[in-house]
Amino acid sequence: MNTTKVMLRVLVFSLVFTMLSTHQALGNKENCxxxxxxxxxxxxxxxxxxxxxxxxxxxxxxxKECGNPVPPGNKCGTWTVPPQLLARVHP
Known part of the structure; x- marks a missing residue:
């Protein structure tokens, strides 16, 4: 039972750390x-x-953040950039 609690805490910590560090990987204006x-x-x-x-x-x-998005259909590694989803316009 104690091992399960420890594992859950480690998993939650890892998830929170990943969520917080992901945004920092995105570009800033100087590097763009x-x-x-x-x-x-x-x-x-x-x-x-x-x-x-x-x-x-x-x-x-x-x-995309730097204003130079990779066009849909282009390959980035083995991944193909999907087409942009059209935003729904409400009347």
């Missing part, structure tokens, strides 16, 4: 100017081995 061309070129050349340490979804998010 340097990263625009780099992200576009590197996204296509990410290997399967590199994908074990690099989140291609975060790379796509950084590109």
């Amino acid at each position: 100017d340097k990263d625009k061309d780099f992200i576009k070129r590197q996204c296509e050349s990410i290997t399967l081995e590199e994908q074990l340490t690099i989140s291609v979804m975060k790379v796509v998010d950084v590109a």
Whole structure:
């Protein structure tokens, strides 16, 4: 019973840590100017081995935040960027 409590605490701590540290991985204004061309070129050349340490979804998010989104249908590593979902307009 005690082991279960410890494991639950470790899992909750890991989840909270992951949620809090994810946003920090996104780009900031100073790096956006340097990263625009780099992200576009590197996204296509990410290997399967590199994908074990690099989140291609975060790379796509950084590109989007920097105002240079990876176009839908393009490959980023082995992942294909999905089409944008259309926002519903309410009358």
